[in-house]
Amino acid sequence: MMEQANTQFLSPLSLVLLPGLDGTGQLFEWFLAALPPNLKPIVVSFPRDTDDDYAALETHVVAFSIPQDERFVILGESFSGPLALRIAARGHANLVAVILVASFISQPVS
Numbered sequence: 001m002m003e004q005a006n007t008q009f010l011s012p013l014s015l016v017l018l019p020g021l022d023g024t025g026q027l028f029e030w031f032l033a034a035l036p037p038n039l040k041p042i043v044v045s046f047p048r049d050t051d052d053d054y055a056a057l058e059t060h061v062v063a064f065s066i067p068q069d070e071r072f073v074i075l076g077e078s079f080s081g082p083l084a085l086r087i088a089a090r091g092h093a094n095l096v097a098v099i100l101v102a103s104f105i106s107q108p109v110s
Contacts, residue, residue: 011038013038013039020077023045023052044065085100
C-alpha cells in the first residue's frame, strides 16, 4: 500500500501557471528552470483581445489550458489568485491542489 502511495507522488503532474496582471507568464521563467522533472508546466498567457474580467479569463483557461486526462495543480500568481479559485470551484476530478502566490481571495478594490 505504501509503495502505491509513493508512486502516485512521483508520477507526472501538470502545473498550470496563471500569470499576474501582465498576463504573459514571462515572470515564471526563473521558476520553470527550477522545477523537478516530474512536473509538466503549462504556462498560461491571457489573450490581449479579452477583457480582464475573471469570467472571460476563466472560460479561456478552462478551454485551452486545463488538462482533461491527467492530474494537475493550479498556481495563481497575484491577479490570478481569484481565477485559480474559480477554476478549482468547478470541482475537476483531476485537480490535486491550488497554490496562491502573493495573491488575494477577493478583489481588494472594485
